[in-house]
Structures are given as structure tokens and as C-alpha cells.
Amino acid sequence: QVQLVESGGGSVEAGGSLRLSCAASGYTYSSYCMGWFRQVPGKEREAVATIDTDGNTNYAESVKGRYTISQDNAKNTLYLQMNSLKPEDTAMYYCAAEMCRSAATMTLAPLFGYWGQGTQVTVSS
Numbered sequence: 001q002v003q004l005v006e007s008g009g010g011s012v013e014a015g016g017s018l019r020l021s022c023a024a025s026g027y028t029y030s031s032y033c034m035g036w037f038r039q040v041p042g043k044e045r046e047a048v049a050t051i052d053t054d055g056n057t058n059y060a061e062s063v064k065g066r067y068t069i070s071q072d073n074a075k076n077t078l079y080l081q082m083n084s085l086k087p088e089d090t091a092m093y094y095c096a097a098e099m100c101r102s103a104a105t106m107t108l109a110p111l112f113g114y115w116g117q118g119t120q121v122t123v124s125s
Contacts, residue, residue, distance in 0.1 A: 002026040002114040004095045009119030016085050016123070022078040022095030022116055029076040033100035036069060036080045037109055038091035038121075045094065045109040049080060052103040063089075085123045092118040 008020040020036065035050035049069035050058045057069050068081040078095055096112035106112065 002097060004097060004114060004116035006093065006095045006116045006119040009093060009121045011122040011124065012085055014085060014087055014123055014125050017081070017083045018085065018121060019082070020080040020093055020095075020119060020121075022080075024076045024078065024095075024097060027097070027114075029071075030073045031099060032097045033103055033106050034069075034071060034078045035096045035098075035103075035106055035112060036067075036078070037094045037096055037112075038089075039094065039118075040091045047107045047109070048093070050103040050106045051078070052100060052106075056103045058103040058107065082121070085121075087123045087125045089121060090123050091121060093121050094118045 003025045005023045033052045036048040037045045038048050039045040048060050051069045066084045070079045095116040097114040098112040100106050
């Protein structure tokens with residue numbers, strides 16, 4: 001079955017950087033769109049960045065220019081490089097996968113059927 005395992009979260013001061021990884025297994029990785037989402041208690045899960053099978057990417061306005069989503073198809077691994085972190089970036093970050101055609105259309109959490117367990121990112125001021 002599909003398995004997604006995130007890693008790389010942690011605590012960092014504002015202005016710092018973290019890189020999240022998501023190891024995927026149980027399906028043909030290159031056939032799926034992948035995404036990073038985040039959620040804080042009491043709020044809906046929001047899309048951070050998505051990437052499709054052609055390598056096209058889509059970012060939330062709040063992270064454009066600071067975050068970079070990428071993938072290594074040979075390693076079945078998704079990454080999220082997060083730079084210039086802000087306290088408002090504090091959240092649980094989730095990796096997601098679903099078959100799709102375009103990253104730009106996959107901006108809502110309910111569109112993704114497969115999820116990892118999440119990794120916590122905490123940014124202090």
C-alpha cells in the first residue's frame with residue numbers, strides 16, 4: 001500500500017532554514033502529483049507547495065520565494081526546502097500524494113488521497 005514518511009522537522013529561529021523529506025513507497029512514484037501541506041490546531045490544512053509528474057510546481061503566496069519543492073524520482077523522495085522561516089510558518093507539515101495532471105489544480109487537501117503522519121516545524125522569534 002502507499003506509504004509516505006516525512007522527516008526533517010524541528011525547531012529553528014526566525015530566519016533559519018529546514019529541509020523536509022518525504023519517502024514514498026508502495027506505488028509508482030513518478031505517476032503521482034505530490035504536495036506539502038501544513039496545519040495548525042483549529043485551522044484547516046492548507047497547501048504549501050505541489051509538484052506534478054512534469055516537474056511543474058505551484059506555491060502558496062505566503063511561501064513564494066522562500067520555499068522550494070523538489071523531488072528525486074530515482075529515490076522516490078519529495079523535498080521541501082524552507083528558507084527565511086517565520087514564526088507564522090510554525091505548523092505540522094504533511095506530505096501528500098495523488099494521481100493528477102497538473103500541480104496547479106491540486107491546491108486543496110481533500111483532492112489528495114494519501115498522507116504521511118506529519119512532521120512538526122516550530123519557528124521561534
